[in-house]
Structure formats: structure tokens, C-alpha cells
Amino acid sequence: MTSTSTDNEFRIRGLEVRYGTNRVVRDMSLSAKPGRVTCVLGPNGAGKTTTLRAGLGLVGRYAGECHRPKHTNILLDDGGLIPGLTVRQHVTARALSVGVSTGCVDDLIDTVGMTDAAAMKIGKCSMGMKRRTALAAALAGDPQLVVLDEPSAGLDPEGIRWLGTLLRNLAQRGVAVLMATHHLAEAAGMTDDVAVICGGTLRFSGSLKEMTSGTTTGSLDDAYFALIGGEAR
Template sequence: MIEVENLRQVFGEKVAVDDISFTVQPGSVTGLLGPNGAGKSTTMRMIVGLDRPLSGSVRVNERSFPESDAPLRDLGALLDPAAIHPGRSGRMHLRAIAATNGIPVSRVDEVLRVTGMTDAATLRVGTYSLGMRQRIGIAAALLGDPQTLVLDEPVNGLDPDGVHWVRELLKSLAAAGRTVLVSSHLMSEMALTADHLIVMGRGRLITQGAVDDVVAQATRSDVLVRSPQPDALLAALADIGASARLAPDGTLVVVGATAPEVGALAFARSIELHELTPQQGSLEEAFLELTKGDQEYASGSSGTANGGLA
């Protein structure tokens, strides 16, 4: 478990993290989301003890992580895949970490196999692609078989097969009762991977909760309806204060009524239905809506190829 309470960090005049509190529970994957500059990486660095907060506290598995007697068994982290000596081989990098943490050398071969890096383990890290660095970084995070994992953008640089592998790995670790906190800018991937979300913007906590709840909070729910009696259905919807627009393919997009309400209304008015499908907005739509006032580096609105620059 990760417990963050009233965490605050300031760099010069910039408030990087502004009095945030949240708990990451074991047994689920928690996604940490936010636009660039939201404070996600700073928060993760404070969780693992690389940055000392100006105020507030962090507890990992019920105590301060820097006080752990066996840190790699308590928490495994990947914060920067480039933070590896380029002259070492992947295997030697992992063996050095194992030797300094009392971890059996046999565990090195295990994590190399899990991450698909066995064949590349003898190559210098300096020759690795970004995806290979990510994999060896994940191997290092798994080395101590930790109860808690903190991963910052672990799928950057990975091909689709690698992204799928990370997704299934995180889900399996959570299913085994581990605590998993992962950040990503890939909303489609977070929608498939995470069970819970923490959304930050400009150092503040915007919202947190189950993925479906966060999406429902920030997006509008529509109901797609197909009927050979659209006029009768439109009139009936107006009677209950709902509205609908006609899509080009003849589908009615109903707003202001749930699918059960539309179904019950059609039944009561003897209106024939051929389709009744509730539709919820996407996580990407919810993210953009929740963070629209917290974009530190907002894109311009020009439609020109050069962004409007002459």
C-alpha cells in the first residue's frame, strides 16, 4: 500500500506538488494521470525517497520507504530508463543491484526471462533501444520480488507486443495482491490497464476513483436508438424532458435519459425499437475535460501545418 498525505514540493518559485493526498491499494492497478508539468514524476520521486517533500508524508507498506531494511523487497521502481551505466551489460547491471541488496543471483536470470531480455543481456546498455532500456528497467524493478511497484511511463518506446506484455504483467501482479502505481500519457492503454485513477494538474489533485466513475464524472452519457418510428419516439422523449439528434445513418442519439428509461418509454408507447445501446465517453475525453484548465503547455488552435507560425 502507498499512503500519501498532504504532500507538497516547491522548486524555487514553482509549486510542483500542492498538498495532495491519496492511497494506492494493493490488488489493483492505479494509474497516475496528468498533463506535462502536473507533478506526477515529482510525486513518484517523493514516494521512493529520491526527493524530500517540503511538507507532508509518504508511507509504503505502513512505513517510510527510506527506513526499509530491504528496500527492493518492499518497492520496485522504474522512474528513468536512461539511468543505467551505458558501459555495463544488462546482466551486469542487474547482478550489481542484486549483490548490493542481498538478492540471489539466480533471480537475475528469472527477471531477464520475464522481461524477454535473456538474449540481449550480454550487450552493453549503451547499445539498447529505448524499448530495451524500458525492459531492463522493469527487470530491475522486479528484481526484489517487491510488494509494491512504481513505474513512470513504462510503455514509452515499446512496440505493440511490448505494450501488451506490460499491460498483462501489471494486471497479473495486481491480481497477486501487489500494489501497482503506473503513470502514462496513453489514455487508451490506461483504460485497458488501470482499475483506479489519480488525476493531477499543476501539482494539484483533480480527482481520483475507479476508472468508470472518473469517466462518468467528466463525460456525457448518450443512448443510441434505432427505430422505424423516429418521430413518435422524439415526441415521447420530449414529454419526459429528454432530447435526441438524428445521426446521418438514421440513428437517434438520445440525451437526458438512460437506456432503461428509453426502453420503458418505448414499451409504454408501443414504439418499436431495433437497437438500444448506452454509450459512455472515453477516458481520453474525460482526461481532456478534467485537465482543460491545467494544461501547462497548451497547443495552439491554428489548423495550419506549422501551427500558425509564419
């Protein structure tokens, strides 16, 4: 069951997702709290994206309880970018779709560093520029929760650093930020809380400090690989 309310925390409890006879997510429980960045980590095929999609009500059939705030913005896949639109047209369309004034469009574009490219057709943008455009659209409407799947895809190191600052700023404004990634260095630099998924099951859920406290190095890498071992492939 998926529900929305004025409660701004994202929660999944006892989630199970099956595709035919294949149970791809089992007994999954995790949360993302307002004012914090939560990273869902795991190797490719671990069940991260399926978990997020189910929690957002985008998977047709599942068991368990899923709750999200009413004002939730999502960036999955390519963000629905249309090559023939300009950057400004795409962000404008997103603003209209969530019922907010188009007066915010230039500010959103500026927030992601795309002001000079606002009139460029998306089809001519680099991968990093496309990702920034999709991020601008995902921020429209003053969301209570922002859910991002591999948000740094296509960004260079400078762009990844910029993304971390952007997400930290969102959290400081009280937004709950939930992102899935398999890049540990990226996660270590921007997250407050961590959920580790492998083989469709939850291996850890808690703060970054709690996860790394059991290692001699204090490294997220060491804590992560200790949890999933040879299943990282």
C-alpha cells in the same frame, strides 16, 4: 514525513512541495493499494513525477505525510542503466543491491523477454530493449510496491500490450503497482484506479469505473479532458 512499515499500501496525504518560492505540488493526497494498478495521469509538467519522488522520499524538503511499504522497487528516468554493462550484469547488480539471490536473474530477464539479448551491452540495445532491462531490474526482490514513471517509454505497441499484461500479473500476485503516464490509451488498458494531476493539484482520485461513469461514452479520454479542459497543453 516519509515512513515504511508492513502496511503494503502507498499513501500520500496533504503533500506540498516547493522549489524556492514556487509551490509545484499542493495539498496532494492519493494512494495505491495492493492487488491493484493505479495510474497517475496528467499533462507534461503537471507534477506527477515530483509527487512520486516526494512519496518515495527522493525530494529533500516537503510538507505532508507519505507512507510506502518496506519492500518498494522503483523505475524512474532511465533506471540507472550503464551502457558498458550487459543486460545480465545490470539485472545482477540490481538483485545484489536489494539483497536477493542472483539465482533469480535469468527468470527476471526471461520475464521481460530479454533472454536472447542477456549478453548484449546496454549501450547497443534499442530504447525498447533498454526499457525492458530496466523493468527486469525493477522487479528484483519480490517487491510489495512497484513505482514506475512512464514505463512504456521506448516500447512499440506490442511492447505496451506486453507491459499491461506484466503489470496486471503483478497486481494479481498482490503487488501494489503505481505508474505515472500521460498516455491515456495505455492507462485505459491496464489500470484499476486513477489519479489525475494538473497544475500541481489533484483533480480526481478513484476507480477507473468511477471516473468514466459520468461520461456518455464511458471513455477515459472524455473523462480526462472534462477534468482538465484546456490545461492539457
